Amino acid sequence: MGKFRGKRRKNKDQPEGQRSGENRAGGESYVATIIDHGNYKMEAYYAAQGLHNTQWTDNATLTSCSNWGEFEAERLRWRASATQILPASFRFAADIPSTLREKCEKEMNELLQVVGNDVVRPLQFLPHAYQLGVDRSMIRKDPNLKAFFEWVKLRNLAGFITRQETVSMVPPVVLQTQPGDCVLDMCAAPGSKTSQILERLGVEGSLIANENNAKRAHMLVSQLRRIMHMNPSVLVTCCDGQFFPSKILQFDRILCDVPCSGDGTSRKNIGVWKTWSQAAALSLHTLQLQIAWKGAANLLKVGGYMCYSTCSNNPTENEAVVAELLRKSNGALELVEVNLEGFKTRPGWTSWKVFCESQTQRESKNKQKKNSAKMMAKRREWQEKEAEAGDDGEIVAATASSTDVDNPTISDEPDVDEEAKASESKDDGIKERFQPTTMDEEYLIEMAKKSGLEYWPSYDGVPEPFRGRVRPSHFKPTDEEIASFHLRRCVRCLPNDNDTGGFFVALIRKVGDISVADRQQHDDLDSKQPENKRARLGEKEIESKQGPGLDDTGERLVKGNQVRDENGKSIQGLGKDDFVPVKDNILNELIDTFGLTESNFQKDLIMTRASSESKNIYYISRPIKNIIDKGIQNKVTVISSGLKAFVRSTLDGTSMYRVCQDAAHFLVPHMSKRKFVANIDDFEKCLTSERFIQIAAFSDDLQSQIRELSIGSFVLILDGYEDELQHKMVVTLWRCRTDRVDQLVAQVERDAIVAKVRSIREAL
Incomplete structure (x- = not known):
């Protein structure tokens, strides 16, 4: 599912091309300006976490940075990667015939000879998958790549290839779905990973693709439609992942790509550099844990595998969640080694630091709004009106003193420049760029604290006011747990390693049953949230197992009124x-x-x-x-x-x-009626762009068979492919009243069949 999506706001003052993130090249572009300005808090946070403490050597070996120069070079490589737009990538569908795939790859190589072989490189961890050396915008705009762009677009519509981000291909590869498996994708939209799983599943298997937002679930259906014509063994459902019913069936494989803060997507979502907040990771941690625990503890078979993944670099959302899963399972879950051939990955962390903003987002916004130039101008205007109405200066003095309390550094009459600076400054007051001078751990922690973050080495030191936001599961494991959890088996993908987005993935195997007591202990995690947070989430107290929201087995019902649109409003009636x-x-x-x-x-x-x-x-x-x-x-x-x-x-x-x-x-x-077998010449005549086809255009034998039909639907099958379902060499037609037939195939699928027929002719 990836990044947690809230309501998107557009900056109307920003040029259209720059709002979409297209202008990423050049020092004057919008994106380069944002990156150059930086985000002191985010950069200080990750420097203190040790994100830049390792580097790749020339011989592709991951080693620790031995001095500040190496640390700084690694940090700048990570920072610079965000200024480059994400390169395009795609993969060939696993379920298309091998002869057709070979033909398509040959076409691709011929088209790319014009611009050089370095434009595309194969991804070794996934056969027949490719990453381009250019981004999607460049493919559209470069005249030399125009033919290749049209080829990609048509093959994608035909279902031969899927345009998909490189790191998005990783979780299905890690999950290792086998034909015949029963699979659950807990947070499936937009559906590229789901499609990848379905291609490997085979018609004997089954896939439930779940999404908690009804509109995104329908988008998921559109994405899967190109794959489902070969394998319809998928059921798209809509409910919150943490409440997915567990008393119906259990699964061999589960993909748990949870909602996250998405700071690994900065190359395609530059807003991360402006809006990043540790509060998002801290709050999402609980939801991520609920979803993952539901999957691992209740829905996964013993011996089955669950892949947990996020598009975040934050250990709060990654290793902290995995560690808590292992902790709660009491040995019933274990991490499995992951090997992505030819792809640079970094091991998971066994230690991390817990930071938290000193103010909530609401407090920060209120303070910023109160200190903005607009609000200060309004206060001065109100003061002047009160001064004119008063007989003496008592009212003015009282007003001025109340203003000074909120703004102790602002004079009674601040100038315009100072007001502008105050309104543009961040909540934490840090305006300079993050520029460390050493990789000393204590020094980097102090820089993070300077940005407005609080730091505690352990949960025992967390003050009471912060315990609603900071939880014990946020903290690193003990030495004994580090030895047994094997968190280094997790996989981290940094954007500067493979020219991709940032990603985290962990493969978990269930090796034993989890007791009812352990399951219930964590299933009740949402009830431990602060009362005001539960009220905001709309959760109600459950008085008994037969109370509202539960069925007769004690499971929460999530039909009908539980389905919500992107604005959080209920969509009634869908469950019927x-x-x-x-x-x-x-x-x-x-x-x-x-x-x-x-x-x-x-x-x-x-x-x-x-x-x-x-x-x-x-x-x-x-x-x-x-x-x-x-x-x-x-x-x-x-x-x-x-x-x-x-x-x-x-x-x-x-x-x-x-x-x-x-x-x-x-x-x-x-079918034993209203179907005919056609030779390749007659079959091709049905693939014309014209809707109506004269019966006289067919061979004599086929003409006589069609003319004997009554008005209505019939099908035509290519000779030799009657039982070859995976090729789908079938065309649906309608026998008209007049001496013609009506073709009932959509243009996109017609183009796909034409491509298949051409490959068959070439093989003759």
């Missing part, structure tokens, strides 16, 4: 649109029309949505149907699953069902 069996009279009509014989057609896989009145009928894979039968729709809101198989259409004045292109290849093996 379940998948239900098709009515017998409609199913019998389909069986009779298309010859779906009882002997080979599993009619229970044909379902519809409760609210659609059977206008759209879906093909659901057997593994997903089994999950539906276990009652998952009674626990969570199901957004989507399966492929459209039939749609009731009104064409040529008739109302009848037609076969949908989405699921045609899954229906064809079971």
